[in-house]
Amino acid sequence: MALYRKANGSHLVDPAAYDYLLELTKPGFAWEFARRNHGLQRAALHCRPGRPRTLRIGRKTCLYRLRRRYPAAERFGLHHIPDPHLSASEVTPFWLPRMMTSAIHLRLMQRRLARTRRFDLGRLPGSKHILVPVTGPPEMVLQGDHYAGYFSLDGRWRLLPRRFFMQVGLSAFDEFPAQIDAATRLFDASADQVLSPWRERAYGPKRMRRAVLAYDIRTKYHGSHWDAARVIYGVRRTEEARKRGDDSLRERARRAFRAGHTLIHDGWRRLLH
Numbered sequence: 001m002a003l004y005r006k007a008n009g010s011h012l013v014d015p016a017a018y019d020y021l022l023e024l025t026k027p028g029f030a031w032e033f034a035r036r037n038h039g040l041q042r043a044a045l046h047c048r049p050g051r052p053r054t055l056r057i058g059r060k061t062c063l064y065r066l067r068r069r070y071p072a073a074e075r076f077g078l079h080h081i082p083d084p085h086l087s088a089s090e091v092t093p094f095w096l097p098r099m100m101t102s103a104i105h106l107r108l109m110q111r112r113l114a115r116t117r118r119f120d121l122g123r124l125p126g127s128k129h130i131l132v133p134v135t136g137p138p139e140m141v142l143q144g145d146h147y148a149g150y151f152s153l154d155g156r157w158r159l160l161p162r163r164f165f166m167q168v169g170l171s172a173f174d175e176f177p178a179q180i181d182a183a184t185r186l187f188d189a190s191a192d193q194v195l196s197p198w199r200e201r202a203y204g205p206k207r208m209r210r211a212v213l214a215y216d217i218r219t220k221y222h223g224s225h226w227d228a229a230r231v232i233y234g235v236r237r238t239e240e241a242r243k244r245g246d247d248s249l250r251e252r253a254r255r256a257f258r259a260g261h262t263l264i265h266d267g268w269r270r271l272l273h
Contacts, residue, residue: 013221013231020089021209025148026271027095028088029208033260033268034076035084036215043072044081052080052131061128064094069134077269079133092129092141099272100150207259214253215260228253 021032034040052064066079073081077099082091129141130153142149210232217223217231229249230238241249263271 013217013223015213015231018209018213020087021212022205024088024205024208027093027100027148027150029205030095030268030271031088031091031093032208032212033263033271034093035086036212036264037076037266037268040076040081041084043076044084046070046072047081057130058128060126061130063130063132065132066134077272079131079139092143094129094131094139094141095150095272097136097139097152099269207256208263210256211260211263214256215264218257225250225253225257228257232256 021029024032047070052066055063055065057063070078070080073079074096077096079094079096082093126143129143130138131140132138138153140151140153142151213232214225214228217228218225221227223231226238226242229252232253233249238249241247
């Protein structure tokens with residue numbers, strides 16, 4: 001296990017503890033950055049009373065019912081603010097529909113449409129989390145290894161524990177290709193296939209992990225940019241570069257910190273589009 005201890009021995013940083021970030025999707029990273037925002041942490045205190053009621057309606061399906069609206073959470077684009085101490089692998093944040101421009105709208109029905117067949121939610125791989133808000137249609141988050149799908153439910157959403165017919169609606173003109181692809185993969189997943197992971201150069205998992213790690217080292221552990229470079233790129237490699245007078249790794253750690261700082265201070269909203 002790769003560990004780096006600061007010179008004063010007061011803190012211990014385990015880079016492996018951040019490896020779970022490599023499995024997250026963009027909405028998951030949005031939560032990782034948002035939960036480090038001090039404003040959101042303060043707003044979370046107003047969401048403690050009346051937490052959503054949880055009901056398990058299947059082996060891998062949970063239903064959450066909101067008792068009221070949370071204006072403090074809505075300012076951050078959330079229905080409700082989960083515990084900021086919990087990572088994206090430990091909690092499922094529900095973003096407001098206006099934040100998720102690429103969300104897919106599903107209309108659930110009992111009657112058959114032309115050339116359609118019943119759909120069984122239980123055949124989809126991964127876990128299903130369904131939120132019933134005070135106003136507006138319920139929302140479903142489908143989570144699995146390397147993927148997550150966000151769906152707005154309309155019609156007879158109470159049919160979810162049973163087999164049903166559904167109609168897919170697309171929105172956000174610029175997102176049509178991605179939505180059509182996601183809808184196709186949703187149906188393919190019913191045949192035990194999995195949704196593809198997202199991969200973008202600007203917001204790749206490795207870059208996002210470095211940004212989170214560099215930010216935590218600078219703010220949580222009070223380390224320097226050299227400390228961040230040692231953790232991210234390795235002690236030996238960093239020290240050899242430092243002896244040669246090469247500070248490129250420090251500059252890379254500095255850029256990672258700046259990226260993390262920008263994403264934590266409202267930049268995380270871009271990850272939801």
